[in-house]
Amino acid sequence: MAQRIGTSTVLLESRPSVLSFAAIGGKKERQGPLGALFDATSDDTTFGKATWEKAEAQMQKLAMETALSKASIRPEAVDFVFAGDLLNQCISSSFGLMALGIPFLGQYGACSTMAQTIAAAGVFLESGAAGLCGAVTSSHFCSAERQYRFPLEYGGQRPPTAQWTVTGAGAVLMSEHKPEKPYLSAVTVGKITERGVCDAKNMGAAMAPAAADTLAAFLRDTHSDPEQYDLIATGDLGLVGSRLLRELLRREGIELSGNYRDCGLLIYDREKQDVHSGGSGCGCSASVLCSLILPKLAKKELRNVLFLATGALMSPTSVQQGSAIPCIAHLCRFCA
Amino acid sequence: MAQRIGTSTVLLESRPSVLSFAAIGGKKERQGPLGALFDATSDDTTFGKATWEKAEAQMQKLAMETALSKASIRPEAVDFVFAGDLLNQCISSSFGLMALGIPFLGQYGACSTMAQTIAAAGVFLESGAAGLCGAVTSSHFCSAERQYRFPLEYGGQRPPTAQWTVTGAGAVLMSEHKPEKPYLSAVTVGKITERGVCDAKNMGAAMAPAAADTLAAFLRDTHSDPEQYDLIATGDLGLVGSRLLRELLRREGIELSGNYRDCGLLIYDREKQDVHSGGSGCGCSASVLCSLILPKLAKKELRNVLFLATGALMSPTSVQQGSAIPCIAHLCRFCA
Numbered sequence: 138m139a140q141r142i143g144t145s146t147v148l149l150e151s152r153p154s155v156l157s158f159a160a161i162g163g164k165k166e167r168q169g170p171l172g173a174l175f176d177a178t179s180d181d182t183t184f185g186k187a188t189w190e191k192a193e194a195q196m197q198k199l200a201m202e203t204a205l206s207k208a209s210i211r212p213e214a215v216d217f218v219f220a221g222d223l224l225n226q227c228i229s230s231s232f233g234l235m236a237l238g239i240p241f242l243g244q245y246g247a248c249s250t251m252a253q254t255i256a257a258a259g260v261f262l263e264s265g266a267a268g269l270c271g272a273v274t275s276s277h278f279c280s281a282e283r284q285y286r287f288p289l290e291y292g293g294q295r296p297p298t299a300q301w302t303v304t305g306a307g308a309v310l311m312s313e314h315k316p317e318k319p320y321l322s323a324v325t326v327g328k329i330t331e332r333g334v335c336d337a338k339n340m341g342a343a344m345a346p347a348a349a350d351t352l353a354a355f356l357r358d359t360h361s362d363p364e365q366y367d368l369i370a371t372g373d374l375g376l377v378g379s380r381l382l383r384e385l386l387r388r389e390g391i392e393l394s395g396n397y398r399d400c401g402l403l404i405y406d407r408e409k410q411d412v413h414s415g416g417s418g419c420g421c422s423a424s425v426l427c428s429l430i431l432p433k434l435a436k437k438e439l440r441n442v443l444f445l446a447t448g449a450l451m452s453p454t455s456v457q458q459g460s461a462i463p464c465i466a467h468l469c470r471f472c473a
Numbered sequence: 474m475a476q477r478i479g480t481s482t483v484l485l486e487s488r489p490s491v492l493s494f495a496a497i498g499g500k501k502e503r504q505g506p507l508g509a510l511f512d513a514t515s516d517d518t519t520f521g522k523a524t525w526e527k528a529e530a531q532m533q534k535l536a537m538e539t540a541l542s543k544a545s546i547r548p549e550a551v552d553f554v555f556a557g558d559l560l561n562q563c564i565s566s567s568f569g570l571m572a573l574g575i576p577f578l579g580q581y582g583a584c585s586t587m588a589q590t591i592a593a594a595g596v597f598l599e600s601g602a603a604g605l606c607g608a609v610t611s612s613h614f615c616s617a618e619r620q621y622r623f624p625l626e627y628g629g630q631r632p633p634t635a636q637w638t639v640t641g642a643g644a645v646l647m648s649e650h651k652p653e654k655p656y657l658s659a660v661t662v663g664k665i666t667e668r669g670v671c672d673a674k675n676m677g678a679a680m681a682p683a684a685a686d687t688l689a690a691f692l693r694d695t696h697s698d699p700e701q702y703d704l705i706a707t708g709d710l711g712l713v714g715s716r717l718l719r720e721l722l723r724r725e726g727i728e729l730s731g732n733y734r735d736c737g738l739l740i741y742d743r744e745k746q747d748v749h750s751g752g753s754g755c756g757c758s759a760s761v762l763c764s765l766i767l768p769k770l771a772k773k774e775l776r777n778v779l780f781l782a783t784g785a786l787m788s789p790t791s792v793q794q795g796s797a798i799p800c801i802a803h804l805c806r807f808c809a
Contacts, residue, residue, distance in 0.1 A: 138601035141552060145576040147602040188794050216477060217662055225561040226788035227581045231665055231799045240481040240662035241801060242589060243786070245563045245579035253578060257593070264600035265474035266483040284790075326553055326576035329567055450579070452562035454620075458524050463567045465577060 139263045143358025145351075146325045153262040154318035155434070155471065156269075156310045157210070159203035160427035161196045162420075163278070163304030169405045174428035175305075176203045182279065182304050190228060193277035193306075196420075197222070197233030200308035200427075201273050208310055212237040215310070216267035219254035221245050222275050222419055223302075224284060229275050239271065247448030248344075248373050249327070250274040251307055251423040252467035255444075256324035258311045259469075268313050275306035276418030285337070285453060298339035300375045300417035303404060307423025309431070319434035325355040325468040329450065335461045337451065341378020341401075341414055344447040347464035348374060349385035352445055355468050356391065363393055367439045370430060371466075372422030372446030373401040375415030400425035422446040434473040442471045475599045479694025481687075482661045489598040490654035491770070491807065492605075492646045493546070495539035496763035497532045498756075499614070499640030505741045510764035511641075512539045518615065518640050526564060529613035529642075532756070533558070533569030536644035536763075537609050544646055548573040551646070552603035555590035557581050558611050558755055559638075560620060565611050575607065583784030584680075584709050585663070586610040587643055587759040588803035591780075592660035594647045595805075604649050611642035612754030621673070621789060634675035636711045636753035639740060643759025645767070655770035661691040661804040665786065671797045673787065677714020677737075677750055680783040683800035684710060685721035688781055691804050692727065699729055703775045706766060708758030708782030708802075709737040711751030736761035758782040770809040778807045 140148040159176045167178035177199060179185075184195040197220065205212060218237070220230035221244035230243055246253035254272035261267040279289060281302040287293040314320060330350055334343040348371050356362065363369060374382055379399040386393055400422045401415035426444060433439040447466040456462070476484040495512045503514040513535060515521075520531040533556065541548060554573070556566035557580035566579055582589035590608035597603040615625060617638040623629045650656060666686055670679040684707050692698065699705060710718055715735040722729055736758045737751035762780060769775040783802040792798070 141602055141604070145552075190790055190794065216481075221579075221581060223562075224788065225790060226559075226583065226786060228786070228788045228791045231786035231801075232791065232796065235665040235667060235799050238664050241665050242593065242662060243557075243581035243801075245557060245581045247562065257578065260597055260600050260602045263602065264596050266477055266596045266599065268477070326578060328574050329571040329577050331571060450562060450564070450567035452560065452564045454526055454561060455564045455568065458526065460568065463571050465567075465579075 139260060144354050146323055146355055146358035148323050149259050149263050149321055151263050152314045152320040152322060153259045153311050154315040154320045155431055156312045156318060157204045157208035158309045158427040158431045159200045160424040161200045161306040162424055166303060166305050169410060171404055171428050189277055189279040190224060193229040193275050193280050194233035196306035197229055197273050197275045200306040201234060201237060201271055204308040204310045212239055215239045215269050215271050217242055217261060218271035218273060219244050219257045220273040221250040223247060223281055246465060247450050248417060248419050249446040249448030249465050249467050250419045251426060252444060252446035252469050255309055255469050256467055259321045259324055262311060262313060270311050271308060273308040274419040274423045276302050276420035278302045278304045281418060295413055296338050297413055298377050299413045300340055300401060300415050301412035302418040303416045303421040305420030305424035307427035319471050319473040321469055322472045323470040325351055327351040327466040329463045329465050331461050331463040333461050337456050340417060340449050341375040342381055343449050343462040344464040345374055345378045345381035345385055347466040348382050348445055348447045351466040351468050353389055353391060366396060366443050367441050369397045369443045371399045373417040374399045374447060375401040377414045434471055437473045440473045444469045475596060480690050482659055482691055482694035484659050485595050485599050485657055487599050488650045488656040488658060489595045489647050490651040490656045491767055492648045492654060493540045493544035494645045494763040494767045495536045496760040497536045497642040498760055502639060502641050502740060505746060507740055507764050525613055525615040526560060529565040529611050529616050530569035532642035533565055533609050533611045536642040537570060537573060537607055540644040540646045548575055551575045551605050551607050553578055553597060554607035554609060555580050555593045556609040557586040559583060559617055582801060583786050584753060584755050585782040585784030585801050585803050586755045587762060588780060588782035588805050591645055591805050592803055595657045595660055598647060598649060606647050607644060609644040610755040610759045612638050612756035614638045614640045617754060631749055632674050633749055634713050635749045636676055636737060636751050637748035638754040639752045639757035641756030641760035643763035655807050655809040657805055658808045659806040661687055663687040663802040665799045665801050667797050667799040669797050673792050676753060676785050677711040678717055679785050679798040680800045681710055681714045681717035681721055683802040684718050684781055684783045687802040687804050689725055689727060702732060702779050703777050705733045705779045707735045709753040710735045710783060711737040713750045770807055773809050776809045780805045
């Protein structure tokens, strides 16, 4: 049985395992520091499809198929797949995963989706409702620009606080506990947090308070300190947001040290790749988790990791109507 | 522990209870046959807000607050809330429920969201991760028209197969088993189904195959027949879709009889209210469940109900790109 402790943390006593995982990336992601670690990348970011939306759906399919293939598992063996993305009505997930024929539960957590889908899969496994679950998400620079900002052809200027939406996807296959595999030991589900930031070109600032709240809640709920973990990785706060996170936590007496990283700063070389404050998007934390973090857990180079993905829950309509940006952060603790 | 049986059904052995529920509606819904059964309705469909999107968010807030108040429970006591809606990035849910400060897991199942949120809440309760969960969804005629079709001012013509998006919301508060309360005994999670229907003005036809697949899967998984249930209620197939559902099931040797109803046909008077094929939207099944079906379960006038909500997972972008409409249906079995 799962055990709920403190304000919003769940301990997963059955230790659901990470059986397999896969990371897919675009051209720019391949050129970044993690490029060689992706399972597959595409030269032209269309992944052979006619539209960017279809390319993004194809990335989810490829990520899930690759994770299945690495574990020698057929899609029919998967009980449920939890998936979501940034596109309106989450069409990357529904169109991407439809052909696999797995019972589907669509999730919406914006860029926190990788943590949310893993958390949900973990609880379903813990309950006995499932023996094998998928958790999948994606983002695509071109589909996100078109939907959230401007058509690419417009050539809009980006301020230094802006982040670059990662073209990437990640899929994690989770099962009942298997010895020798990394496992999910706890999750903290975030509350929606809004501190008045209205600037959709500064997502790091909007999301940092949500990350601070969820991480502080987890540390309080588990009576632990940041230095007990090998790695604390936020999803896509970027340079601006991760500095703010350190500052916000410092005010609560929590000091993040050298074990803190942000996936948005790991995926690109900011000196050479012109991404301003860093990477963002569901695919940012998903592809860094599946290319860098989970492989190190599988090899036991890391043994105790907090993965904290943040999401900005606004829409272009809510921004146009003058509303500030509500944000959320969910945390997964992986052990090996 | 939950038990997974057959292809995609989960039996909830702990029998999570429906502690409380609330239905909110607009003006047209109040004028319909269920009008007197709503907990609250608004005269002008703006619910006192400046935009329709904010009105829809307000309906979710009102639904959840009313369900909490009917059970004399404070929001702080709720472990998780599962919520989603039709608007881009599910802003009705995030903006509507933010002030309640409950750990939040956004769901996207289009018009199947009420069943999906209840199913997820049920499994979380079963796992021990939660003792009290909310499940909330909404839709609003005006925000849906603006987003999916045309601005209302355009005055677009509606074909006879079109449905009318319900302005309504429903919230269900679920807890560990409480004697005397209705409970959730099983859920079936649907697969994404697409049979080539491209016409976004005929959602009933697009969604009927998903409903048929999920209902047939449940009956097969549980070795039961339609006549064993007091009521089988689909979410929003409307006249066209519910006729198709009967026909599709007949081909599989399953006969739906007088115990079958569609929420989209229950909520409006089709003779007087000019809604063409019937009601639709997340708020359709949600408000009928919470105004008509759950009250009858609570009074034991119904004892064994299948609630089968369907969703069309397309977006305006996917329709413009010529893709057919992928659909899904999730089933909840309630007992009293």
